[in-house]
Amino acid sequence: xxxxxxxxxxxxxxxxxxxxxxxxxxxxxxxxxxxxxxxxxxxxxxxxxxxxxxxxxxxxxxxxxxxxxxxxxxxxxxxxxxxxxxxxxxxxxxxxxxxxxxxxxxxxxxxxxxxxxxxxxxxxxxxxxxxxxxxxxxxxxxxxxxxxxxxxxxxxxxxxxxxxxxxxxxxxxxxxxxxxxxxxxxxxxxxxxxxxxxxxxxxxxxxxxxxxxxxxxxxxxxxxxxxxxxxxxxxxxxxxxxxxxxxxxxxxxxxxxxxxxxxxxxxxxxxxxxxxx
Amino acid sequence: xxxxxxxxxxxxxxxxxxxxxxxxxxxxxxxxxxxxxxxxxxxxxxxxxxxxxxxxxxxxxxxxxxxxxxxxxxxxxxxxxxxxxxxxxxxxxxxxxxxxxxxxxxxxxxxxxxxxxxxxxxxxxxxxxxxxxxxxxxxxxxxxxxxxxxxxxxxxxxxxxxxxxxxxxxxxxxxxxxxxxxxxxxxxxxxxxxxxxxxxxxxxxxxxxxxxxxxxxxxxxxxxxxxxxxxxxxxxxxxxxxxxxxxxxxxxxxxxxxxxxxxxxxxxxxxxxxxxxxxxxxxxxxxxxxxxxxxxxxxxxxxxxxxxxxxxxxxxxxxxxxxxxxxxxxxxxxxxxxxxxxxxxxxxxxxxxxxxxxxxxxxxxxxxxxxxxxxxxxxxxxxxxxxxxxxxxxxxxxxxxxxxxxxxxxxxxxxxxxxxxxxxxxxx
Numbered sequence: 001x002x003x004x005x006x007x008x009x010x011x012x013x014x015x016x017x018x019x020x021x022x023x024x025x026x027x028x029x030x031x032x033x034x035x036x037x038x039x040x041x042x043x044x045x046x047x048x049x050x051x052x053x054x055x056x057x058x059x060x061x062x063x064x065x066x067x068x069x070x071x072x073x074x075x076x077x078x079x080x081x082x083x084x085x086x087x088x089x090x091x092x093x094x095x096x097x098x099x100x101x102x103x104x105x106x107x108x109x110x111x112x113x114x115x116x117x118x119x120x121x122x123x124x125x126x127x128x129x130x131x132x133x134x135x136x137x138x139x140x141x142x143x144x145x146x147x148x149x150x151x152x153x154x155x156x157x158x159x160x161x162x163x164x165x166x167x168x169x170x171x172x173x174x175x176x177x178x179x180x181x182x183x184x185x186x187x188x189x190x191x192x193x194x195x196x197x198x199x200x201x202x203x204x205x206x207x208x209x210x211x212x213x214x215x216x217x218x219x220x221x222x223x224x225x226x227x228x229x230x231x232x233x234x235x236x237x238x239x240x241x242x243x244x245x246x247x248x249x250x251x252x253x254x255x256x257x258x259x260x261x262x263x264x265x266x267x268x269x270x271x272x273x274x275x276x277x
Numbered sequence: 278x279x280x281x282x283x284x285x286x287x288x289x290x291x292x293x294x295x296x297x298x299x300x301x302x303x304x305x306x307x308x309x310x311x312x313x314x315x316x317x318x319x320x321x322x323x324x325x326x327x328x329x330x331x332x333x334x335x336x337x338x339x340x341x342x343x344x345x346x347x348x349x350x351x352x353x354x355x356x357x358x359x360x361x362x363x364x365x366x367x368x369x370x371x372x373x374x375x376x377x378x379x380x381x382x383x384x385x386x387x388x389x390x391x392x393x394x395x396x397x398x399x400x401x402x403x404x405x406x407x408x409x410x411x412x413x414x415x416x417x418x419x420x421x422x423x424x425x426x427x428x429x430x431x432x433x434x435x436x437x438x439x440x441x442x443x444x445x446x447x448x449x450x451x452x453x454x455x456x457x458x459x460x461x462x463x464x465x466x467x468x469x470x471x472x473x474x475x476x477x478x479x480x481x482x483x484x485x486x487x488x489x490x491x492x493x494x495x496x497x498x499x500x501x502x503x504x505x506x507x508x509x510x511x512x513x514x515x516x517x518x519x520x521x522x523x524x525x526x527x528x529x530x531x532x533x534x535x536x537x538x539x540x541x542x543x544x545x546x547x548x549x550x551x552x553x554x555x556x557x558x559x560x561x562x563x564x565x566x567x568x569x570x571x572x573x574x575x576x577x578x579x580x581x582x583x584x585x586x587x588x589x590x591x592x593x594x595x596x597x598x599x600x601x602x603x604x605x606x607x608x609x610x611x612x613x614x615x616x617x618x619x620x621x622x623x624x625x626x627x628x629x630x631x632x633x634x635x636x637x638x639x640x641x642x643x644x645x646x647x648x649x650x651x652x653x654x655x656x657x658x659x660x661x662x663x664x665x666x667x668x669x670x671x672x673x674x675x676x677x678x679x680x681x682x683x684x685x686x687x688x689x690x691x692x693x694x695x696x697x698x699x700x701x702x703x704x705x
Binding site for chain 1: 292305307366367368369370371372373374375376377378379380381382385387389390393394396398399403406407410411412413415416439
């Protein structure tokens with residue numbers, strides 16, 4: 001106890017940042033617990049329970065197969081179209097739910113924010129973990145589908161964690177930025193679904209990147225989800241689909257910018273959360 | 278042995294009250310306002326006026342300085358809106374101060390609400406871990422104390438039931454129980470005892486005493502329950518309008534001071550924010566007791582200091598029958614006198630003008646006795662109609678006189694009688 005008494009904390013206008021990163025480490029258990037809470041609460045009192053994690057992307061995939069493969073007859077780079085779509089559906093669902101959860105997370109936890117101190121960045125970060133769990137469950141379905149189509153998994157699958165990390169940070173950077181804005185301007189509650197919808201169209205979920213004209217490709221790659229989805233397909237198909245290094249590089253640059261900007265804005269506005277929320 | 282564990286210096290917390298829209302900001306409004314602001318900045322005449330209208334500063338805390346020694350149990354009292362909760366929020370780092378510094382030695386845990394973060398869908402067990410983590414306990418710590426927490430709350434049977442199925446009493450007991458088993462050096466507690474039945478309150482109080490006495494921890498405690506404060510605390514701080522009005526180790530005297538001056542919301546000023554009493558002859562805007570420097574008097578003043586009654590309002594139509602003045606009552610509701618601005622010869626009456634008029638009248642020094650006074654407004658058209666009538670529709674302002682009754686060493690305390698004038702005597 002005497003040792004802890006030596007800790008001197010100084011609270012002063014505009015100077016709370018000093019302890020921030022140290023606190024973040026100290027509050028890591030809160031991070032686990034909040035993530036655990038979100039996971040265990042998510043499917044409480046539902047009949048289907050965790051099955052929803054599978055059903056959502058699966059049903060969407062079926063719609064996509066009917067609309068884009070059977071009706072629009074989009075190309076799928078010589079992979080069975082269901083696998084082609086589902087392997088894009090997975091990272092996309094991960095991103096979209098993670099991003100919406102993160103974006104709304106601060107408001108959903110307003111009671112915590114106005115009553116207890118902790119580094120607020122924990123909240124959007126923890127909210128993303130739920131989506132990661134959903135992802136893992138539906139990933140098993142993907143493996144099942146691959147076996148069904150006699151499409152055997154290869155070593156390429158080992159690269160998937162890299163794409164997951166990119167997805168995580170895309171959702172985190174953008175999500176914490178929007179979450180901070182959402183605290184003050186509730187308009188962003190309505191902007192989030194729109195952004196997700198828009199994102200679906202500018203990402204190669206239903207279609208293939210090969211359809212994008214070459215001269216627009218660099219612009220197209222700014223969306224980090226392009227590299228994630230293409231990378232995912234590439235990993236699932238065992239390197240058979242088109243996937244380029246520049247996608248990842250441009251995507252990573254966007255992710256870094258998103259995170260730097262998002263976290264800076266979050267940190268800047270964080271002090272006023274309790275007053276504004 | 279007991280060193281300073283918390284030191285607060287000139288702490289202030291300012292909020293900006295936006296009169297323009299209530300509640301949350303709307304992004305569209307912000308965008309359009311910024312565009313408006315831009316155009317207004319080109320046209321400087323409108324700019325200042327508009328800004329003054331829209332934003333008002335409000336100091337929820339101002340110039341707060343105090344020290345807490347290790348092992349102290351500090352009770353913070355004051356009426357609603359006096360800044361108690363804001364002070365606790367600043368101390369527990371939920372919100373940032375605008376000015377000043379706080380030095381804290383040791384771990385601080387704040388309990389501003391019982392069961393913060395409790396999730397209704399989770400079981401009692403899960404909520405103990407969740408709430409514990411939120412309050413800053415480690416998983417290992419919670420595990421160690423788990424049985425104790427459950428036993429204190431008395432919910433052994435229902436520990437694996439979602440808390441939404443709990444009775445409100447069980448819910449509260451569990452929530453408090455988690456908090457009571459925190460082990461920080463400093464515990465900050467807000468109004469926790471306002472909830473639960475008498476027996477549970479007693480249990481909580483006992484636990485808080487234990488925390489302090491057995492384990493030597495420092496407790497900062499906000500409550501409206503004066504008995505609890507008196508029983509638990511060895512030091513009290515009285516806040517009013519964001520300032521420390523009184524503090525000291527004599528808890529009982531701070532409490533009685535608080536109870537004496539706080540029966541209701543009694544302030545030294547009244548502002549016509551709702552645009553009441555609108556009429557062409559005299560629409561009241563501001564009514565206050567001020568000192569000679571124009572500061573509103575909110576704290577007790579000596580009877581030999583200057584007290585000005587200030588009445589401000591707008592005149593659209595000058596009428597010679599206008600009467601503006603005040604009526605003053607003591608705490609027994611006895612009317613002392615009426616005073617009107619034109620109680621003098623007609624040719625000496627002050628000239629009224631269209632627009633803002635400010636009436637100021639000094640209450641004589643060495644005239645009123647010690648005590649609390651209520652001042653009500655008089656506005657009327659002589660023999661025609663009342664606009665604001667005392668004891669009917671008048672707003673009231675309050676001030677307190679304490680001390681300064683006479684220069685003689687004999688009379689230091691309240692005198693018998695309604696007034697306490699110091700009159701001239703001659704001995705022949």
